[in-house]
Amino acid sequence: MRGSRLMRLFGLLVALIVLAAACGGDDPSSEDSTDTTDEVSDEPILIGASLPLSGDFSEPGKGVQNGYEVWKEHVNASGGLLGRPVELVIRDDASDPNTVVADYERLITVDQVDLLFGPFSSFLTIPSSEVAEKYEMVFVEPAGSAPDVFNRGLQYLFYASTAVAQDQGNYWAEWVVSLPEGERPTTAAYPIVDDPFAGAAADGIREILEAGGIETVYREIYPPEQTNFGPIAAKIADSEAEIVVGGTIFEDAVGLVRSMQELDYQPKAVFLNTAPATTPGFKDALGDAVEGIYGPSSWASSLTTPGNAEFVETYTEMFGSEPAEDAAQGYTTGQVMAAAVEAVGSTDDQDAIRDYLRANSFETIEGTLSFDDTGAPSGGGYIILQYQDGEIVYLLPEDVATGTPVYPKPEW
Amino acid sequence: MSSHLLLQAVVLGVLTGGVYSLWSAGLTLIFGVMRVVNIAHAAFLVLSAYLSWFAYTELGIDPLLSLFATVPAFFVVGVLIQRLLLARLRDHVTMMSVLLTTALAITIEGSLGMLWTGSHRGIEISYSTSSFSLAGISFPSDQVIGFVLAALTFFALFMLLRHSRYGKALRATIQNPDAASLLGIKTTTIQGIGFGLGLATAAVGGLILGLIHPFFPATHWAWIARIMAIIVLGGLGSVTGAALAALLMGVIESVVLVTLSPVWAGMIFYLVLAGTLVFRPHGFFGGRLAERF
Amino acid sequence: MLSGSKEAIGRFVKWGTLLLLVCLALAYPWLFPNPYLRFVGVMTVMYMGLATSWNLMAGNTGYVSLGHSAFFGVGAYFTGIMIVRFDMPPFAMVAAAGVFVGLFAIVIGWLALRTRDASFVIVTLALVYIMLLLAQGWRGLTGGSSGLSLPRMEGIGREDAHVPFYFAFLILLAVVLFTTWWIGRSKFGMGLVAIRGDEDKAAALGVNTDLYKLIAFVLSAGFTGIGGGIYVYWFSYIEPFFVFSITIGVNMILMALLGGTRSLFGPALGALLLVPGTQYLIGEYGSTQLHVVLTGLLLGAIVMVLPMGIIPSLRSAAAHLWSASSGASSAATCTESDEVAEGVGR
């Protein structure tokens, strides 16, 4: 009796394993050969990254992946890196910090990649950068800009973008403060998701606005798994704040806007982090309600930086739509890493790459980047965008502007 | 804080609580009929949300119409799960059924992830972001639709339990399975129907979930923890108790959201759970109600 | 005479196997010096300890906790906070975490064990979310969602970074196994197993069921908390979702069940089979949710087909074979004793 039950379970196990083997087609080819040393060869340079392709951060995570792919396309078309073709090994961490750590562990020791790119979001960058640090590998990352990313004394981390979290809304906040008396709002509300990045970003703006005399009438932090935004929106509406600055990621931004809309609360301006630059997802989720919403972006399609036009063109060819900020961040990460590797002449000496990154500046599609001792970029702020007639218009800084602000924003 | 805000919060809380009632009614019904804690209940809610979302975005079927397919389907699945899986457990049935339904929940979660990735989804229908207001208090359409749907389903369930032959047999089984079987009631059949009914309510509940909240495969864990706190407060097995507890928790959650903070609003479910267990382990609305509906 | 020597051989084989396994476990980091294999080794030994800890409660008393990750997380946070905020010595804090989680479990156990079966499951599940919210909300202490970064262990090359933690988890595993073994032979252990069989009857025989359950629960939670403490120092970073995840608890259950809750080595065997398997699946098919589906199907299959788990099933299958081959003698024993008991009554 019992014996036959056991046999049945074993049968089941075998069946499951066969099923597993049949289902997995997209096996990232991991070379077993370990001799990645010296001798110039045609062997590809492997670059590893783990990205949140599912879960909370999946929308922007996929954008970054596309950016990496476009960069790889460009590099390989122009003869590769150090004359060798580039291959990406990308894993899905499901927005889970445990998985992202295991992923990088595996990328480094099993897949034996030559170079590392970062994941998406400060939330995942913080634990994964510890792994890179342990193995003393340079970690150029596209999207970890929270203060906690830089204050841990890491030696190998570099954030390939123009500004850290607390500076990303600088241009917008300064513009609000500069509005003439009477037009300038007097009160502001700050709903913030509990995330290392979002809090810093909203508080950066708050400091400037408060210094400019705009009173904070609401500031609350809600958990990442919050789904019920009705009462939160009701409380913001009740505070009668004239403008709303959301320290948001994506889903929470959508929920918040929908709830404010349902309560017929009409602020003069709404600034949200991350979500507005996530296209087309943000507009798909909210429809006409996106009208007049502001957001920061490290990049704009209208930038005249070298290579930007080619990036947009290749991206549109490959994916059938215009790139968004996330993709540009991925591409920029690749550009920074490539420049350092070419200058050093090898991927083996990670310390040399690190030293080069720290000492030099880099031309990217987002502009010229350089890094301080903590790996943070020394830039002034992000580009500010606004939705006008359903399209993204760039407002600030003036050299990239494609339009002027609509203020107060139309009612939703 | 203004009294207007408080009133608005109470209104939103009642609307949310109505939806919680439907979710917990199915769970507590299943517990009552077979003493099984269905850990997969919220996973079925999420599954139904995905099916309605798929029918709407890919096939263009109105979410309300898709109920005509999902409700019977869930009923049949429920009966099958009871007959083919739960009824075959022999030893330590309570704990083993917990593990079995946990396995179901994980399987559903993983399958949804494989089919439709882990991205957030939401059923965005044209009327879902509109609202109307009464005396300055806003009533969001999606929440009102959810509340009405929940109330209708709840009413149907109540009438079924109250006035049909099956309903009477079902209630007899909940009160005392042994006595019921002595009276000639086929308790195994009744248990199958009970599980089926519980899941059928989850089909409706899942559609409402999809209309109001964003969802992704792993969301069910947070929901199941909450509705379990509700059914303990209402007295395990008491449908009316669960409904009252759900309305109460909806309002408390909403009021705490506007008076204290979002973290406390999440915490309040579990504080109430702890309080119930300390002071009234059989639920505040339980005891007599649990036996009577 | 003959049976005596047979027994001696049996004992020799048993202890010899055990010794061999211990040697293999001790030598593992040098048998497989690849850092990833060491990483998987640490994970495996960790889950072997965790599954055995979980089983200390569930295997004995039959009370299934869905929320052991809550204790894992509290142990991790206790250790992390002590190291970061109070600059305490790491491994001492790992041990202290066990005590702290034990005390914490007294409160939870008192609450959860007031009611039987269903409510217990619900409380343990809810506990994970309570702790998650608490860790997110109490920013001054826990760092909220930014988490806490711990100082990395110094003076260890990158190749060897996993080794101290491998041995820390190995010691935990040894302690938990020894405790489980001891309890299994004690009168206390008899009482626990009696609770699983018939709680009222056990009480009628003088077994203080509430206290027994609480002690088992506290021990189980305490060891799990130590596991969390080592884990956080190993990863040198902690964040709420990191530890308060249902998945960690479900993994423990699955492993214990697979190996067999009613045997000493069952849960550890389950972990030994499942952790490398899961790591392989995630490695090869990580971009799909396949491993989640397989986890669910496997758990369901064990509950339906093999509720006793591998080791007890093998044991009873072996006993079956044995009695089939020497069927005559055992049947004789049976009739004889029946006669003694029932006399000529039949």
Add this chain to the structure above:
Amino acid sequence: MTYFSTYSLSRSFGGVRAVNDATVEIEQGKISALIGPNGSGKTTFFNLVTGMITADAGKVLFKGSSIGGLKPHQVALRGVGRTFQITRLFREMTVLENMLVPVRRFGVRELLKDAVGGSEAARAMLWLDRVGLTKLQGEPAANLSYGQQKLLELASLMMSEPELVLLDEPAGGVNPVMIQRISGLVRELNSEGTTFFIVEHNMPLVMDLCDHVVVFDAGIPIAKGTPDVIRDDPKVIEAYLGG
């Protein structure tokens, strides 16, 4: 001082008075019986006395102190043991393990002691030997015949060294030879100093074995006395025939 007594013990279930104002006394060193028609509240009375359910009103005294309101294990540790109407054993445990569950004294050292190989096991073997179950020590209890289960239940109860033993239908569903064995064992144990209080339907056995009989009807004690007195009591005959 009475050895064991209850005063006005009462308990209702949903309006039905299962035990009603029951005042009962038994003497030390005797074998007493509790009889009455089905549903007259005998088992409920045992459950109340041993703390399995709580009383609505009334007192339970044992050797001069109140044991009412104590938890079941506390009652057991005071020296009042019981068996169950339908034999309840730990079916997954072996016969020997069943013997090792009962607790005599409660203490840390007692609990951490090696039960499988220590003095407890030796004591258990003596009892198993006495009831003739030695050869079955390694069998799961579930594999025993019903009569063997009754013996094991009584033997394991004796491991906790009770002074007063409440037996709930020791002869129910057992063949005549086994009844002889059980009653013989009860007599032996009684002569060694254990007091018995027995719920039983087998009247010949009650009349043969017991020194004293209490009769319940509808939760109320209606008669008490020696077997001979009870046999002729019109109220008792009325209760059995009229019900």
